[in-house]
Amino acid sequence: MAVIKTLTVALAASLTFGTAAFAQEFTARLSLDVQEGNPKYVAAENFANAVSEATDGAVKFQLFANGLLGGEVESAEGMRLGSVQAGIITSSVFATWIPEVQVLDLPFLFRDDAHAAAANAVLTERLASKFEEQGFHLLGFSINGARQPMSTFPVDAPSDVAGKKIRVIQSPIHIALWEAVGARPVPIPASEVYNAMQTGVVDMFDNTATNYLTFRFYEVAPHYTDLRHVYAMGSWVVAKSWWDSLPGEYQQSITKAATEVQAEAGPLLAEVDAASLAETEKLGATLHVVSDKQPWIELMEPVLAKFAPQIPGAEETIGAIKAIE
Structure with missing residues:
Protein backbone atom coordinates (compact mmCIF):
# COMPACT_ATOMS: atom_id res chain seq x y z
CA MET A 1 0.00 0.00 0.00
CA ALA A 2 2.89 2.33 0.80
CA VAL A 3 4.30 1.83 -2.69
CA ILE A 4 0.90 2.56 -4.30
CA LYS A 5 0.53 5.68 -2.15
CA THR A 6 4.00 6.87 -3.12
CA LEU A 7 3.28 6.35 -6.81
CA THR A 8 -0.05 8.18 -6.48
CA VAL A 9 1.62 11.19 -4.84
CA ALA A 10 4.38 11.22 -7.47
CA LEU A 11 1.82 11.06 -10.31
CA ALA A 12 -0.20 13.88 -8.80
CA ALA A 13 2.92 15.99 -8.41
CA SER A 14 3.90 15.27 -12.00
CA LEU A 15 0.49 16.30 -13.31
CA THR A 16 0.52 19.45 -11.20
CA PHE A 17 3.99 20.37 -12.47
CA GLY A 18 2.97 19.74 -16.06
CA THR A 19 -0.11 21.93 -15.74
CA ALA A 20 1.93 24.70 -14.14
CA ALA A 21 4.52 24.50 -16.90
CA PHE A 22 1.86 24.71 -19.57
CA ALA A 23 0.22 27.66 -17.83
CA GLN A 24 3.54 29.48 -17.34
CA GLU A 25 3.56 33.13 -18.32
CA PHE A 26 6.37 34.65 -20.36
CA THR A 27 7.02 38.38 -19.98
CA ALA A 28 9.39 40.39 -22.13
CA ARG A 29 10.59 43.95 -21.62
CA LEU A 30 10.51 45.66 -25.02
CA SER A 31 12.76 48.70 -25.35
CA LEU A 32 11.92 51.69 -27.57
CA ASP A 33 13.90 54.88 -28.12
CA VAL A 34 10.80 56.89 -29.09
CA GLN A 35 7.99 58.46 -27.13
CA GLU A 36 4.46 57.10 -26.76
CA GLY A 37 2.39 57.96 -29.81
CA ASN A 38 5.32 57.68 -32.21
CA PRO A 39 4.50 55.32 -35.12
CA LYS A 40 7.15 52.85 -33.90
CA TYR A 41 5.58 52.84 -30.44
CA VAL A 42 2.09 52.35 -31.90
CA ALA A 43 3.36 49.42 -33.97
CA ALA A 44 4.97 47.86 -30.90
CA GLU A 45 1.75 48.36 -28.93
CA ASN A 46 -0.32 46.68 -31.68
CA PHE A 47 2.18 43.82 -31.72
CA ALA A 48 2.05 43.36 -27.94
CA ASN A 49 -1.76 43.32 -27.98
CA ALA A 50 -1.87 40.82 -30.85
CA VAL A 51 0.54 38.47 -29.07
CA SER A 52 -1.35 38.68 -25.79
CA GLU A 53 -4.61 37.89 -27.55
CA ALA A 54 -3.14 35.00 -29.56
CA THR A 55 -1.61 33.38 -26.45
CA ASP A 56 -4.54 34.08 -24.09
CA GLY A 57 -2.32 36.39 -22.08
CA ALA A 58 0.46 33.84 -21.56
CA VAL A 59 3.01 35.99 -23.42
CA LYS A 60 3.23 39.65 -22.49
CA PHE A 61 5.40 42.36 -24.00
CA GLN A 62 5.85 45.30 -21.63
CA LEU A 63 6.70 48.49 -23.54
CA PHE A 64 9.33 50.91 -22.23
CA ALA A 65 9.38 54.14 -24.26
CA ASN A 66 11.75 57.12 -24.30
CA GLY A 67 14.85 54.97 -23.86
CA LEU A 68 13.95 54.07 -20.27
CA LEU A 69 15.89 50.82 -20.63
CA GLY A 70 18.78 52.63 -22.29
CA GLY A 71 19.57 53.85 -25.77
CA GLU A 72 19.45 51.56 -28.77
CA VAL A 73 23.02 50.31 -28.31
CA GLU A 74 22.46 49.67 -24.60
CA SER A 75 19.19 47.88 -25.35
CA ALA A 76 20.86 45.60 -27.88
CA GLU A 77 23.61 44.83 -25.40
CA GLY A 78 20.94 44.20 -22.76
CA MET A 79 19.38 41.53 -24.93
CA ARG A 80 22.69 39.71 -25.11
CA LEU A 81 23.02 39.96 -21.33
CA GLY A 82 19.40 39.08 -20.53
CA SER A 83 18.30 42.36 -18.92
CA VAL A 84 16.18 43.30 -21.97
CA GLN A 85 14.14 40.78 -23.93
CA ALA A 86 12.97 42.68 -27.02
CA GLY A 87 13.22 45.85 -29.06
CA ILE A 88 12.66 47.58 -32.40
CA ILE A 89 16.15 48.89 -32.97
CA THR A 90 17.65 50.76 -35.92
CA SER A 91 19.47 48.19 -38.02
CA SER A 92 22.78 50.07 -38.14
CA VAL A 93 23.12 49.59 -34.36
CA PHE A 94 23.79 45.89 -34.98
CA ALA A 95 26.68 46.50 -37.41
CA THR A 96 29.28 45.79 -34.72
CA TRP A 97 27.96 42.24 -34.30
CA ILE A 98 26.35 41.72 -37.70
CA PRO A 99 28.26 43.58 -40.44
CA GLU A 100 25.78 42.30 -43.03
CA VAL A 101 23.19 44.90 -41.90
CA GLN A 102 25.37 47.71 -43.27
CA VAL A 103 23.84 46.99 -46.67
CA LEU A 104 20.80 48.96 -45.47
CA ASP A 105 22.87 52.16 -45.25
CA LEU A 106 23.76 52.09 -48.94
CA PRO A 107 22.22 54.95 -50.98
CA PHE A 108 19.09 54.45 -53.07
CA LEU A 109 18.80 50.78 -52.19
CA PHE A 110 15.01 51.12 -52.26
CA ARG A 111 12.87 52.76 -54.92
CA ASP A 112 10.18 53.97 -52.51
CA ASP A 113 8.32 53.14 -49.28
CA ALA A 114 6.44 50.21 -50.83
CA HIS A 115 9.69 48.67 -52.11
CA ALA A 116 11.34 49.04 -48.69
CA ALA A 117 8.37 47.38 -46.98
CA ALA A 118 8.29 44.58 -49.55
CA ALA A 119 11.95 43.80 -48.84
CA ASN A 120 11.11 42.62 -45.31
CA ALA A 121 10.81 38.95 -46.24
CA VAL A 122 14.03 38.95 -48.29
CA LEU A 123 16.03 40.72 -45.58
CA THR A 124 14.67 38.52 -42.80
CA GLU A 125 15.43 35.33 -44.70
CA ARG A 126 18.98 36.42 -45.52
CA LEU A 127 19.91 37.89 -42.14
CA ALA A 128 18.04 35.80 -39.54
CA SER A 129 20.86 33.30 -39.05
CA LYS A 130 23.40 36.12 -38.62
CA PHE A 131 21.31 37.65 -35.83
CA GLU A 132 20.88 34.20 -34.25
CA GLU A 133 24.64 33.67 -34.10
CA GLN A 134 24.98 36.86 -32.05
CA GLY A 135 22.28 36.13 -29.48
CA PHE A 136 19.28 37.75 -31.20
CA HIS A 137 16.19 36.22 -32.78
CA LEU A 138 15.08 38.33 -35.74
CA LEU A 139 11.33 38.81 -36.25
CA GLY A 140 11.64 41.06 -39.30
CA PHE A 141 12.02 44.69 -40.32
CA SER A 142 9.87 47.79 -40.67
CA ILE A 143 10.56 51.32 -41.90
CA ASN A 144 11.61 53.77 -39.19
CA GLY A 145 11.58 56.50 -41.81
CA ALA A 146 13.35 57.74 -44.91
CA HIS A 174 27.17 58.31 -44.87
CA ILE A 175 30.31 60.43 -45.00
CA ALA A 176 31.17 59.09 -48.46
CA LEU A 177 27.69 59.53 -49.97
CA TRP A 178 27.60 63.23 -49.07
CA GLU A 179 31.17 63.79 -50.22
CA ALA A 180 30.09 62.23 -53.53
CA VAL A 181 27.65 65.10 -54.14
CA GLY A 182 30.13 67.78 -53.11
CA ALA A 183 28.99 68.47 -49.54
CA ARG A 184 31.31 68.69 -46.52
CA PRO A 185 30.26 66.01 -43.99
CA VAL A 186 30.70 66.72 -40.27
CA PRO A 187 30.02 63.76 -37.91
CA ILE A 188 28.03 65.05 -34.94
CA PRO A 189 26.05 63.11 -32.26
CA ALA A 190 22.27 63.18 -32.73
CA SER A 191 21.73 65.07 -29.48
CA GLU A 192 23.80 68.00 -30.77
CA VAL A 193 22.14 68.49 -34.17
CA TYR A 194 19.76 71.30 -33.17
CA ASN A 195 22.50 73.34 -31.51
CA ALA A 196 24.93 72.73 -34.39
CA MET A 197 22.37 74.12 -36.82
CA GLN A 198 21.45 76.99 -34.56
CA THR A 199 25.08 78.10 -34.16
CA GLY A 200 26.00 77.60 -37.82
CA VAL A 201 28.43 74.72 -37.25
CA VAL A 202 26.58 72.97 -40.08
CA ASP A 203 24.19 74.16 -42.80
CA MET A 204 22.09 71.01 -43.13
CA PHE A 205 21.55 67.42 -41.99
CA ASP A 206 19.29 64.51 -42.85
CA ASN A 207 16.62 62.95 -40.67
CA THR A 208 13.06 61.60 -40.81
CA ALA A 209 9.79 63.44 -41.37
CA THR A 210 8.29 62.72 -37.95
CA ASN A 211 11.44 63.91 -36.20
CA TYR A 212 11.33 67.15 -38.22
CA LEU A 213 8.27 68.11 -36.21
CA THR A 214 8.89 66.25 -32.93
CA PHE A 215 12.37 67.69 -32.38
CA ARG A 216 11.39 71.11 -33.76
CA PHE A 217 14.08 70.88 -36.42
CA TYR A 218 11.99 73.17 -38.66
CA GLU A 219 13.05 76.05 -36.38
CA VAL A 220 16.71 75.75 -37.39
CA ALA A 221 16.24 74.07 -40.78
CA PRO A 222 13.23 75.72 -42.44
CA HIS A 223 13.70 73.81 -45.71
CA TYR A 224 12.74 70.12 -45.91
CA THR A 225 13.45 68.09 -49.06
CA ASP A 226 11.86 64.78 -50.04
CA LEU A 227 14.82 62.75 -51.40
CA ARG A 228 14.68 59.36 -49.59
CA HIS A 229 18.33 58.56 -50.32
CA VAL A 230 18.59 56.15 -47.36
CA TYR A 231 15.89 54.34 -45.42
CA ALA A 232 16.28 53.84 -41.68
CA MET A 233 15.04 50.30 -41.04
CA GLY A 234 13.95 49.01 -37.65
CA SER A 235 15.04 45.50 -36.71
CA TRP A 236 12.44 43.63 -34.64
CA VAL A 237 14.46 41.41 -32.33
CA VAL A 238 14.06 39.36 -29.18
CA ALA A 239 16.80 37.90 -27.02
CA LYS A 240 17.62 34.41 -28.25
CA SER A 241 17.82 33.12 -24.67
CA TRP A 242 14.26 34.28 -24.02
CA TRP A 243 13.02 33.04 -27.39
CA ASP A 244 14.45 29.58 -26.78
CA SER A 245 12.53 29.35 -23.50
CA LEU A 246 9.16 29.66 -25.28
CA PRO A 247 6.97 26.73 -26.34
CA GLY A 248 6.84 26.34 -30.12
CA GLU A 249 3.19 27.39 -30.33
CA TYR A 250 3.98 30.72 -28.67
CA GLN A 251 6.91 31.29 -31.00
CA GLN A 252 4.54 30.79 -33.95
CA SER A 253 2.04 33.28 -32.49
CA ILE A 254 4.74 35.90 -31.98
CA THR A 255 6.13 35.44 -35.50
CA LYS A 256 2.67 35.74 -37.04
CA ALA A 257 1.81 38.87 -35.03
CA ALA A 258 5.13 40.53 -35.93
CA THR A 259 4.70 39.85 -39.66
CA GLU A 260 1.16 41.24 -39.67
CA VAL A 261 2.02 44.38 -37.72
CA GLN A 262 5.15 45.06 -39.78
CA ALA A 263 2.96 45.07 -42.91
CA GLU A 264 0.77 47.74 -41.28
CA ALA A 265 3.69 49.83 -40.01
CA GLY A 266 4.55 51.43 -43.37
CA PRO A 267 1.11 52.92 -44.08
CA LEU A 268 0.84 54.06 -40.45
CA LEU A 269 4.21 55.81 -40.68
CA ALA A 270 3.28 57.46 -44.00
CA GLU A 271 0.08 58.82 -42.47
CA VAL A 272 1.86 60.24 -39.43
CA ASP A 273 4.67 61.66 -41.58
CA ALA A 274 2.19 63.47 -43.80
CA ALA A 275 0.41 64.96 -40.79
CA SER A 276 3.74 65.97 -39.20
CA LEU A 277 4.94 67.73 -42.35
CA ALA A 278 1.62 69.53 -42.77
CA GLU A 279 2.01 70.83 -39.24
CA THR A 280 5.55 72.08 -39.91
CA GLU A 281 4.25 73.98 -42.95
CA LYS A 282 1.80 75.79 -40.68
CA LEU A 283 4.76 76.65 -38.46
CA GLY A 284 6.70 78.21 -41.33
CA ALA A 285 8.65 75.36 -42.94
CA THR A 286 8.96 75.06 -46.72
CA LEU A 287 8.64 71.57 -48.19
CA HIS A 288 10.38 70.57 -51.40
CA VAL A 289 10.26 67.46 -53.59
CA VAL A 290 13.35 66.69 -55.71
CA SER A 291 12.32 67.16 -59.34
CA ASP A 292 14.79 64.58 -60.68
CA LYS A 293 16.54 62.00 -58.48
CA GLN A 294 18.69 60.60 -61.28
CA PRO A 295 21.61 63.05 -60.82
CA TRP A 296 21.70 62.13 -57.11
CA ILE A 297 21.56 58.41 -57.90
CA GLU A 298 24.37 58.66 -60.46
CA LEU A 299 26.67 60.62 -58.16
CA MET A 300 26.08 58.26 -55.22
CA GLU A 301 26.37 55.07 -57.31
CA PRO A 302 30.18 54.88 -56.83
CA VAL A 303 29.60 54.84 -53.05
CA LEU A 304 27.44 51.75 -53.39
CA ALA A 305 30.00 50.19 -55.73
CA LYS A 306 32.83 50.91 -53.27
CA PHE A 307 31.23 49.71 -50.06
CA ALA A 308 29.08 46.79 -51.22
CA PRO A 309 32.08 44.46 -51.75
CA GLN A 310 33.22 45.27 -48.20
CA ILE A 311 29.94 44.09 -46.66
CA PRO A 312 29.49 40.32 -46.32
CA GLY A 313 26.78 39.05 -48.65
CA ALA A 314 25.84 42.56 -49.79
CA GLU A 315 25.94 41.97 -53.53
CA GLU A 316 23.58 38.98 -53.25
CA THR A 317 21.27 40.90 -50.90
CA ILE A 318 21.22 43.92 -53.22
CA GLY A 319 20.40 41.66 -56.16
CA ALA A 320 17.53 40.06 -54.27
CA ILE A 321 16.16 43.48 -53.26
CA LYS A 322 16.44 44.93 -56.77
CA ALA A 323 14.54 41.89 -58.11
CA ILE A 324 11.47 42.71 -55.97
CA GLU A 325 8.75 44.10 -58.25
Whole structure:
Protein backbone atom coordinates (compact mmCIF):
# COMPACT_ATOMS: atom_id res chain seq x y z
CA MET A 1 0.00 0.00 0.00
CA ALA A 2 2.89 2.33 0.80
CA VAL A 3 4.30 1.83 -2.69
CA ILE A 4 0.90 2.56 -4.30
CA LYS A 5 0.53 5.68 -2.15
CA THR A 6 4.00 6.87 -3.12
CA LEU A 7 3.28 6.35 -6.81
CA THR A 8 -0.05 8.18 -6.48
CA VAL A 9 1.62 11.19 -4.84
CA ALA A 10 4.38 11.22 -7.47
CA LEU A 11 1.82 11.06 -10.31
CA ALA A 12 -0.20 13.88 -8.80
CA ALA A 13 2.92 15.99 -8.41
CA SER A 14 3.90 15.27 -12.00
CA LEU A 15 0.49 16.30 -13.31
CA THR A 16 0.52 19.45 -11.20
CA PHE A 17 3.99 20.37 -12.47
CA GLY A 18 2.97 19.74 -16.06
CA THR A 19 -0.11 21.93 -15.74
CA ALA A 20 1.93 24.70 -14.14
CA ALA A 21 4.52 24.50 -16.90
CA PHE A 22 1.86 24.71 -19.57
CA ALA A 23 0.22 27.66 -17.83
CA GLN A 24 3.54 29.48 -17.34
CA GLU A 25 3.56 33.13 -18.32
CA PHE A 26 6.37 34.65 -20.36
CA THR A 27 7.02 38.38 -19.98
CA ALA A 28 9.39 40.39 -22.13
CA ARG A 29 10.59 43.95 -21.62
CA LEU A 30 10.51 45.66 -25.02
CA SER A 31 12.76 48.70 -25.35
CA LEU A 32 11.92 51.69 -27.57
CA ASP A 33 13.90 54.88 -28.12
CA VAL A 34 10.80 56.89 -29.09
CA GLN A 35 7.99 58.46 -27.13
CA GLU A 36 4.46 57.10 -26.76
CA GLY A 37 2.39 57.96 -29.81
CA ASN A 38 5.32 57.68 -32.21
CA PRO A 39 4.50 55.32 -35.12
CA LYS A 40 7.15 52.85 -33.90
CA TYR A 41 5.58 52.84 -30.44
CA VAL A 42 2.09 52.35 -31.90
CA ALA A 43 3.36 49.42 -33.97
CA ALA A 44 4.97 47.86 -30.90
CA GLU A 45 1.75 48.36 -28.93
CA ASN A 46 -0.32 46.68 -31.68
CA PHE A 47 2.18 43.82 -31.72
CA ALA A 48 2.05 43.36 -27.94
CA ASN A 49 -1.76 43.32 -27.98
CA ALA A 50 -1.87 40.82 -30.85
CA VAL A 51 0.54 38.47 -29.07
CA SER A 52 -1.35 38.68 -25.79
CA GLU A 53 -4.61 37.89 -27.55
CA ALA A 54 -3.14 35.00 -29.56
CA THR A 55 -1.61 33.38 -26.45
CA ASP A 56 -4.54 34.08 -24.09
CA GLY A 57 -2.32 36.39 -22.08
CA ALA A 58 0.46 33.84 -21.56
CA VAL A 59 3.01 35.99 -23.42
CA LYS A 60 3.23 39.65 -22.49
CA PHE A 61 5.40 42.36 -24.00
CA GLN A 62 5.85 45.30 -21.63
CA LEU A 63 6.70 48.49 -23.54
CA PHE A 64 9.33 50.91 -22.23
CA ALA A 65 9.38 54.14 -24.26
CA ASN A 66 11.75 57.12 -24.30
CA GLY A 67 14.85 54.97 -23.86
CA LEU A 68 13.95 54.07 -20.27
CA LEU A 69 15.89 50.82 -20.63
CA GLY A 70 18.78 52.63 -22.29
CA GLY A 71 19.57 53.85 -25.77
CA GLU A 72 19.45 51.56 -28.77
CA VAL A 73 23.02 50.31 -28.31
CA GLU A 74 22.46 49.67 -24.60
CA SER A 75 19.19 47.88 -25.35
CA ALA A 76 20.86 45.60 -27.88
CA GLU A 77 23.61 44.83 -25.40
CA GLY A 78 20.94 44.20 -22.76
CA MET A 79 19.38 41.53 -24.93
CA ARG A 80 22.69 39.71 -25.11
CA LEU A 81 23.02 39.96 -21.33
CA GLY A 82 19.40 39.08 -20.53
CA SER A 83 18.30 42.36 -18.92
CA VAL A 84 16.18 43.30 -21.97
CA GLN A 85 14.14 40.78 -23.93
CA ALA A 86 12.97 42.68 -27.02
CA GLY A 87 13.22 45.85 -29.06
CA ILE A 88 12.66 47.58 -32.40
CA ILE A 89 16.15 48.89 -32.97
CA THR A 90 17.65 50.76 -35.92
CA SER A 91 19.47 48.19 -38.02
CA SER A 92 22.78 50.07 -38.14
CA VAL A 93 23.12 49.59 -34.36
CA PHE A 94 23.79 45.89 -34.98
CA ALA A 95 26.68 46.50 -37.41
CA THR A 96 29.28 45.79 -34.72
CA TRP A 97 27.96 42.24 -34.30
CA ILE A 98 26.35 41.72 -37.70
CA PRO A 99 28.26 43.58 -40.44
CA GLU A 100 25.78 42.30 -43.03
CA VAL A 101 23.19 44.90 -41.90
CA GLN A 102 25.37 47.71 -43.27
CA VAL A 103 23.84 46.99 -46.67
CA LEU A 104 20.80 48.96 -45.47
CA ASP A 105 22.87 52.16 -45.25
CA LEU A 106 23.76 52.09 -48.94
CA PRO A 107 22.22 54.95 -50.98
CA PHE A 108 19.09 54.45 -53.07
CA LEU A 109 18.80 50.78 -52.19
CA PHE A 110 15.01 51.12 -52.26
CA ARG A 111 12.87 52.76 -54.92
CA ASP A 112 10.18 53.97 -52.51
CA ASP A 113 8.32 53.14 -49.28
CA ALA A 114 6.44 50.21 -50.83
CA HIS A 115 9.69 48.67 -52.11
CA ALA A 116 11.34 49.04 -48.69
CA ALA A 117 8.37 47.38 -46.98
CA ALA A 118 8.29 44.58 -49.55
CA ALA A 119 11.95 43.80 -48.84
CA ASN A 120 11.11 42.62 -45.31
CA ALA A 121 10.81 38.95 -46.24
CA VAL A 122 14.03 38.95 -48.29
CA LEU A 123 16.03 40.72 -45.58
CA THR A 124 14.67 38.52 -42.80
CA GLU A 125 15.43 35.33 -44.70
CA ARG A 126 18.98 36.42 -45.52
CA LEU A 127 19.91 37.89 -42.14
CA ALA A 128 18.04 35.80 -39.54
CA SER A 129 20.86 33.30 -39.05
CA LYS A 130 23.40 36.12 -38.62
CA PHE A 131 21.31 37.65 -35.83
CA GLU A 132 20.88 34.20 -34.25
CA GLU A 133 24.64 33.67 -34.10
CA GLN A 134 24.98 36.86 -32.05
CA GLY A 135 22.28 36.13 -29.48
CA PHE A 136 19.28 37.75 -31.20
CA HIS A 137 16.19 36.22 -32.78
CA LEU A 138 15.08 38.33 -35.74
CA LEU A 139 11.33 38.81 -36.25
CA GLY A 140 11.64 41.06 -39.30
CA PHE A 141 12.02 44.69 -40.32
CA SER A 142 9.87 47.79 -40.67
CA ILE A 143 10.56 51.32 -41.90
CA ASN A 144 11.61 53.77 -39.19
CA GLY A 145 11.58 56.50 -41.81
CA ALA A 146 13.35 57.74 -44.91
CA ARG A 147 16.28 60.10 -44.39
CA GLN A 148 15.54 63.54 -45.86
CA PRO A 149 17.71 66.66 -46.21
CA MET A 150 16.80 69.45 -43.77
CA SER A 151 18.57 72.73 -44.41
CA THR A 152 18.77 76.50 -44.14
CA PHE A 153 18.42 76.77 -47.93
CA PRO A 154 16.34 75.09 -50.71
CA VAL A 155 17.68 71.76 -52.02
CA ASP A 156 16.79 70.22 -55.36
CA ALA A 157 19.89 69.36 -57.38
CA PRO A 158 23.25 68.06 -56.05
CA SER A 159 24.82 71.40 -56.99
CA ASP A 160 22.69 73.01 -54.26
CA VAL A 161 24.65 71.22 -51.54
CA ALA A 162 28.13 71.67 -53.03
CA GLY A 163 30.45 73.08 -50.37
CA LYS A 164 27.75 73.03 -47.70
CA LYS A 165 28.54 71.60 -44.27
CA ILE A 166 26.22 68.70 -43.47
CA ARG A 167 25.89 66.87 -40.19
CA VAL A 168 26.14 63.10 -40.70
CA ILE A 169 26.03 60.05 -38.47
CA GLN A 170 29.43 58.58 -37.66
CA SER A 171 29.45 56.14 -40.56
CA PRO A 172 31.98 55.87 -43.40
CA ILE A 173 29.13 55.19 -45.84
CA HIS A 174 27.17 58.31 -44.87
CA ILE A 175 30.31 60.43 -45.00
CA ALA A 176 31.17 59.09 -48.46
CA LEU A 177 27.69 59.53 -49.97
CA TRP A 178 27.60 63.23 -49.07
CA GLU A 179 31.17 63.79 -50.22
CA ALA A 180 30.09 62.23 -53.53
CA VAL A 181 27.65 65.10 -54.14
CA GLY A 182 30.13 67.78 -53.11
CA ALA A 183 28.99 68.47 -49.54
CA ARG A 184 31.31 68.69 -46.52
CA PRO A 185 30.26 66.01 -43.99
CA VAL A 186 30.70 66.72 -40.27
CA PRO A 187 30.02 63.76 -37.91
CA ILE A 188 28.03 65.05 -34.94
CA PRO A 189 26.05 63.11 -32.26
CA ALA A 190 22.27 63.18 -32.73
CA SER A 191 21.73 65.07 -29.48
CA GLU A 192 23.80 68.00 -30.77
CA VAL A 193 22.14 68.49 -34.17
CA TYR A 194 19.76 71.30 -33.17
CA ASN A 195 22.50 73.34 -31.51
CA ALA A 196 24.93 72.73 -34.39
CA MET A 197 22.37 74.12 -36.82
CA GLN A 198 21.45 76.99 -34.56
CA THR A 199 25.08 78.10 -34.16
CA GLY A 200 26.00 77.60 -37.82
CA VAL A 201 28.43 74.72 -37.25
CA VAL A 202 26.58 72.97 -40.08
CA ASP A 203 24.19 74.16 -42.80
CA MET A 204 22.09 71.01 -43.13
CA PHE A 205 21.55 67.42 -41.99
CA ASP A 206 19.29 64.51 -42.85
CA ASN A 207 16.62 62.95 -40.67
CA THR A 208 13.06 61.60 -40.81
CA ALA A 209 9.79 63.44 -41.37
CA THR A 210 8.29 62.72 -37.95
CA ASN A 211 11.44 63.91 -36.20
CA TYR A 212 11.33 67.15 -38.22
CA LEU A 213 8.27 68.11 -36.21
CA THR A 214 8.89 66.25 -32.93
CA PHE A 215 12.37 67.69 -32.38
CA ARG A 216 11.39 71.11 -33.76
CA PHE A 217 14.08 70.88 -36.42
CA TYR A 218 11.99 73.17 -38.66
CA GLU A 219 13.05 76.05 -36.38
CA VAL A 220 16.71 75.75 -37.39
CA ALA A 221 16.24 74.07 -40.78
CA PRO A 222 13.23 75.72 -42.44
CA HIS A 223 13.70 73.81 -45.71
CA TYR A 224 12.74 70.12 -45.91
CA THR A 225 13.45 68.09 -49.06
CA ASP A 226 11.86 64.78 -50.04
CA LEU A 227 14.82 62.75 -51.40
CA ARG A 228 14.68 59.36 -49.59
CA HIS A 229 18.33 58.56 -50.32
CA VAL A 230 18.59 56.15 -47.36
CA TYR A 231 15.89 54.34 -45.42
CA ALA A 232 16.28 53.84 -41.68
CA MET A 233 15.04 50.30 -41.04
CA GLY A 234 13.95 49.01 -37.65
CA SER A 235 15.04 45.50 -36.71
CA TRP A 236 12.44 43.63 -34.64
CA VAL A 237 14.46 41.41 -32.33
CA VAL A 238 14.06 39.36 -29.18
CA ALA A 239 16.80 37.90 -27.02
CA LYS A 240 17.62 34.41 -28.25
CA SER A 241 17.82 33.12 -24.67
CA TRP A 242 14.26 34.28 -24.02
CA TRP A 243 13.02 33.04 -27.39
CA ASP A 244 14.45 29.58 -26.78
CA SER A 245 12.53 29.35 -23.50
CA LEU A 246 9.16 29.66 -25.28
CA PRO A 247 6.97 26.73 -26.34
CA GLY A 248 6.84 26.34 -30.12
CA GLU A 249 3.19 27.39 -30.33
CA TYR A 250 3.98 30.72 -28.67
CA GLN A 251 6.91 31.29 -31.00
CA GLN A 252 4.54 30.79 -33.95
CA SER A 253 2.04 33.28 -32.49
CA ILE A 254 4.74 35.90 -31.98
CA THR A 255 6.13 35.44 -35.50
CA LYS A 256 2.67 35.74 -37.04
CA ALA A 257 1.81 38.87 -35.03
CA ALA A 258 5.13 40.53 -35.93
CA THR A 259 4.70 39.85 -39.66
CA GLU A 260 1.16 41.24 -39.67
CA VAL A 261 2.02 44.38 -37.72
CA GLN A 262 5.15 45.06 -39.78
CA ALA A 263 2.96 45.07 -42.91
CA GLU A 264 0.77 47.74 -41.28
CA ALA A 265 3.69 49.83 -40.01
CA GLY A 266 4.55 51.43 -43.37
CA PRO A 267 1.11 52.92 -44.08
CA LEU A 268 0.84 54.06 -40.45
CA LEU A 269 4.21 55.81 -40.68
CA ALA A 270 3.28 57.46 -44.00
CA GLU A 271 0.08 58.82 -42.47
CA VAL A 272 1.86 60.24 -39.43
CA ASP A 273 4.67 61.66 -41.58
CA ALA A 274 2.19 63.47 -43.80
CA ALA A 275 0.41 64.96 -40.79
CA SER A 276 3.74 65.97 -39.20
CA LEU A 277 4.94 67.73 -42.35
CA ALA A 278 1.62 69.53 -42.77
CA GLU A 279 2.01 70.83 -39.24
CA THR A 280 5.55 72.08 -39.91
CA GLU A 281 4.25 73.98 -42.95
CA LYS A 282 1.80 75.79 -40.68
CA LEU A 283 4.76 76.65 -38.46
CA GLY A 284 6.70 78.21 -41.33
CA ALA A 285 8.65 75.36 -42.94
CA THR A 286 8.96 75.06 -46.72
CA LEU A 287 8.64 71.57 -48.19
CA HIS A 288 10.38 70.57 -51.40
CA VAL A 289 10.26 67.46 -53.59
CA VAL A 290 13.35 66.69 -55.71
CA SER A 291 12.32 67.16 -59.34
CA ASP A 292 14.79 64.58 -60.68
CA LYS A 293 16.54 62.00 -58.48
CA GLN A 294 18.69 60.60 -61.28
CA PRO A 295 21.61 63.05 -60.82
CA TRP A 296 21.70 62.13 -57.11
CA ILE A 297 21.56 58.41 -57.90
CA GLU A 298 24.37 58.66 -60.46
CA LEU A 299 26.67 60.62 -58.16
CA MET A 300 26.08 58.26 -55.22
CA GLU A 301 26.37 55.07 -57.31
CA PRO A 302 30.18 54.88 -56.83
CA VAL A 303 29.60 54.84 -53.05
CA LEU A 304 27.44 51.75 -53.39
CA ALA A 305 30.00 50.19 -55.73
CA LYS A 306 32.83 50.91 -53.27
CA PHE A 307 31.23 49.71 -50.06
CA ALA A 308 29.08 46.79 -51.22
CA PRO A 309 32.08 44.46 -51.75
CA GLN A 310 33.22 45.27 -48.20
CA ILE A 311 29.94 44.09 -46.66
CA PRO A 312 29.49 40.32 -46.32
CA GLY A 313 26.78 39.05 -48.65
CA ALA A 314 25.84 42.56 -49.79
CA GLU A 315 25.94 41.97 -53.53
CA GLU A 316 23.58 38.98 -53.25
CA THR A 317 21.27 40.90 -50.90
CA ILE A 318 21.22 43.92 -53.22
CA GLY A 319 20.40 41.66 -56.16
CA ALA A 320 17.53 40.06 -54.27
CA ILE A 321 16.16 43.48 -53.26
CA LYS A 322 16.44 44.93 -56.77
CA ALA A 323 14.54 41.89 -58.11
CA ILE A 324 11.47 42.71 -55.97
CA GLU A 325 8.75 44.10 -58.25
